[in-house]
Amino acid sequence: MAASFVSPPTSPLVGFLGSALLLSSFAMLSMRRMASLVRIFALQGILLTLSTLSVALAAGEPHLFFSALFTLAFKVLLLPILLFRLLERLHIRGEVEVLLNVPTTMVVGLFVVVFSFALAAPISEMANTVSRGLIGVGLAALLLSFLMMITRRKAVTQVLGFLGMENALFFSAINATYGMPMVVELGVAFDVLVGTFVFGIFFFQIRETFESFDLKHMDNTPTE
Amino acid sequence: MILVLMILSPITGAIVLGLWGHRKIAPLLNIAFSLLTFFLTLILGEEVSLHGPLVALDENLFADTFSSLFLVITGGVAATTSFFSLRYMTIEASHGRLTPERTRLYLALYQIFVLTMIVVLASNNLGLLWVALEGATLATVLLVGWTRTPAAIKASWKYFILCGVGIAQALFGTILLYFASEKTLGPGGTALLLTHLETVKSQLEPTVMSLAFVFFMVGYGTKVGLVPLHNWLPDAHAEGPTPISAVLSGLLLNVALYAILRVKSLADGAIHSSMPSNLLMGFGLASVLLASISMWKRQDIKRLFAYSSIEHMGLATLAFGIGGPLATFAGLLHMTTHSLVKSAIFFAVGHIVQTSGSQKIPSIREVALRTPGLARALLAGGFAITGLPPFALFASELLIITEAVKRIPFAVPFLLLALFVTFGVLIFRILEISEGGPSMTTKPLPPLPKLTFFPIWIHLGLALILGTVFPATLYSVYQKALLVLGGPHGG
Numbered sequence: 101m102a103a104s105f106v107s108p109p110t111s112p113l114v115g116f117l118g119s120a121l122l123l124s125s126f127a128m129l130s131m132r133r134m135a136s137l138v139r140i141f142a143l144q145g146i147l148l149t150l151s152t153l154s155v156a157l158a159a160g161e162p163h164l165f166f167s168a169l170f171t172l173a174f175k176v177l178l179l180p181i182l183l184f185r186l187l188e189r190l191h192i193r194g195e196v197e198v199l200l201n202v203p204t205t206m207v208v209g210l211f212v213v214v215f216s217f218a219l220a221a222p223i224s225e226m227a228n229t230v231s232r233g234l235i236g237v238g239l240a241a242l243l244l245s246f247l248m249m250i251t252r253r254k255a256v257t258q259v260l261g262f263l264g265m266e267n268a269l270f271f272s273a274i275n276a277t278y279g280m281p282m283v284v285e286l287g288v289a290f291d292v293l294v295g296t297f298v299f300g301i302f303f304f305q306i307r308e309t310f311e312s313f314d315l316k317h318m319d320n321t322p323t324e
Numbered sequence: 325m326i327l328v329l330m331i332l333s334p335i336t337g338a339i340v341l342g343l344w345g346h347r348k349i350a351p352l353l354n355i356a357f358s359l360l361t362f363f364l365t366l367i368l369g370e371e372v373s374l375h376g377p378l379v380a381l382d383e384n385l386f387a388d389t390f391s392s393l394f395l396v397i398t399g400g401v402a403a404t405t406s407f408f409s410l411r412y413m414t415i416e417a418s419h420g421r422l423t424p425e426r427t428r429l430y431l432a433l434y435q436i437f438v439l440t441m442i443v444v445l446a447s448n449n450l451g452l453l454w455v456a457l458e459g460a461t462l463a464t465v466l467l468v469g470w471t472r473t474p475a476a477i478k479a480s481w482k483y484f485i486l487c488g489v490g491i492a493q494a495l496f497g498t499i500l501l502y503f504a505s506e507k508t509l510g511p512g513g514t515a516l517l518l519t520h521l522e523t524v525k526s527q528l529e530p531t532v533m534s535l536a537f538v539f540f541m542v543g544y545g546t547k548v549g550l551v552p553l554h555n556w557l558p559d560a561h562a563e564g565p566t567p568i569s570a571v572l573s574g575l576l577l578n579v580a581l582y583a584i585l586r587v588k589s590l591a592d593g594a595i596h597s598s599m600p601s602n603l604l605m606g607f608g609l610a611s612v613l614l615a616s617i618s619m620w621k622r623q624d625i626k627r628l629f630a631y632s633s634i635e636h637m638g639l640a641t642l643a644f645g646i647g648g649p650l651a652t653f654a655g656l657l658h659m660t661t662h663s664l665v666k667s668a669i670f671f672a673v674g675h676i677v678q679t680s681g682s683q684k685i686p687s688i689r690e691v692a693l694r695t696p697g698l699a700r701a702l703l704a705g706g707f708a709i710t711g712l713p714p715f716a717l718f719a720s721e722l723l724i725i726t727e728a729v730k731r732i733p734f735a736v737p738f739l740l741l742a743l744f745v746t747f748g749v750l751i752f753r754i755l756e757i758s759e760g761g762p763s764m765t766t767k768p769l770p771p772l773p774k775l776t777f778f779p780i781w782i783h784l785g786l787a788l789i790l791g792t793v794f795p796a797t798l799y800s801v802y803q804k805a806l807l808v809l810g811g812p813h814g815g
Binding site: 272287306 | 384449451452454455458459462465466469472473474477478480481484485488489492495496498499500502503506507511515516529531532535
């Protein structure tokens with residue numbers, strides 16, 4: 101049934117990388133250790149770089165090479181390094197605490213994917229990019245990251261969900277329209293970078309104040 | 325030219341204050357830069373109303389009557405808030421809660437915040453608009469958690485995460501919009517420019533535009549604080565330092581609603597159905613109803629007024645959803661007056677809360693009674709915000725209700741009930757504070773300097789003028805802004 105929603109992508113490589121990216125979103129949902137989560141995030145960055153490259157080659161869009169290079173520098177190197185250093189400095193090793201157990205989350209995730217493909221189907225038909233079948237993947241990855249933010253309790257996991265969301269948005273932009281205008285992409289990346297720094301500042305403040313990253317301590321704070 | 329200057333002013337301000345913000349003179353510099361920005365927005369407003377829309381910087385910047393109206397409001401309220409901020413921060417420093425280093429951070433972030441709002445309003449590029457609106461969140465998130473109490477950290481974390489998630493949806497909306505427009509405008513820069521989009525909006529693919537509008541509505545709606553996306557707002561507005569509460573409530577909510585209205589104008593042109601309007605009406609109505617229920621038992625004065633902001637933004641959203649020249653005019657007037665009155669209230673509340681060291685209504689009563697000037701200001705602000713004549717919120721609420729009777733009669737009883745409840749709760753609370761019978765220790769506190777009241781009375785005075793005489797020149801500005809929002813159906 102789901103197959104009827106998908107118009108097959110022209111290039112098998114593009115399709116393969118897209119599916120791998122979707123898989124990595126699921127992997128992020130199922131990971132139990134914080135460090136593995138950051139590793140998966142870096143892996144997702146690599147997949148994103150490769151997929152941007154392959155779209156660039158298949159479509160012959162030169163400015164996408166810049167986007168690919170930029171993704172490599174920013175999402176494979178800079179952000180994971182920052183995150184690893186943060187984990188180290190804050191001595192975070194522990195397990196990810198989940199609100200909803202992993203198998204249930206997976207099942208919900210499956211429904212999210214079907215829903216996304218159904219929603220993206222009419223758009224995919226209108227697109228004229230080589231990778232139009234993957235718009236549904238982008239939407240699915242967006243909603244899966246969203247799901248991760250809802251079902252996880254720790255501050256660091258929420259940040260990774262946030263960054264995963266940004267990856268998904270970038271992926272959608274590449275596949276639907278060969279990327280947004282350069283100035284917009286740079287602006288978005290700038291916001292994400294500043295956001296990551298602000299998150300970093302936050303971690304220290306949260307630890308100072310609550311002596312834990314588990315948001316349930318925060319939830320117990322009386323507000324009135 | 326003037327557009328670029330207007331943006332350069334807060335940029336320079338941020339750099340200068342970032343470098344020398346710890347000096348004694350810095351708070352005065354903050355006022356100087358804010359006044360300069362305000363002055364430039366006024367010149368811009370003048371120029372736009374005389375010569376029509378302006379563009380600059382490769383068409384990336386743009387201003388018409390609609391945006392210049394909000395630019396002037398933003399510049400003005402940001403300037404008066406910098407006055408209020410001067411005294412507020414001096415007192416904070418004298419309590420030892422503020423080191424010179426932290427003052428520097430505060431002042432630089434304040435200028436950056438003003439900058440991001442001005443860029444949102446003056447941006448012609450919907451992508452840059454998104455970047456600037458996210459920037460506004462980033463600039464204020466540290467300010468909300470300023471006091472570093474557990475409640476403040478929690479509030480700013482919630483603000484950060486919820487607004488971040490929300491605004492990510494709006495970015496997906498932007499991608500979809502680009503996807504639709506690229507077909508007619510071609511890939512590259514122009515496909516996200518408002519001025520170009522407006523000319524081809526009837527050719528944009530309706531299915532994609534409907535989906536895009538829903539994502540925009542959810543994304544920017546989170547920043548407007550529309551129910552059910554409002555969860556962060558009461559915390560963020562209540563826990564931050566009061567000057568920040570004033571600009572968050574008075575300005576940032578407007579700026580986010582501005583973004584929705586721009587996109588709605590495009591969606592209306594493309595979709596040919598009343599879906600966008602219905603969505604606005606639904607969100608608006610839900611906000612008014614839920615906010616009025618939530619105000620019922622609030623004991624925290626800033627939280628009370630934060631819920632009142634949700635209610636008023638809901639009313640304005642409802643007005644734009646109803647559409648037509650009258651309701652749209654009412655919506656614009658409502659946003660203008662709400663900015664003025666709500667920030668004035670926060671100025672008064674700020675002084676009271678700071679002196680008493682609490683935000684709970686019973687404990688601030690004592691202080692209010694001992695500073696009659698502030699109690700009077702709060703009372704006047706309370707009358708203005710509940711929509712009593714002769715203040716302008718009376719006029720706009722009356723217009724919204726009359727238009728609602730025509731378009732959505734079934735909703736009118738709920739609307740009236742909600743307005744009645746908020747009116748009752750607010751008036752009751754404010755009277756409890758300012759007229760709460762004789763105090764035990766009625767020794768008045770040393771009188772505040774006259775300058776303290778100056779921003780409050782200016783704001784309330786303007787709200788009074790808008791509600792009574794409404795100058796003809798200003799009326800023509802509103803009329804032109806209505807034309808921008810255009811569309812016989814969509815308002």
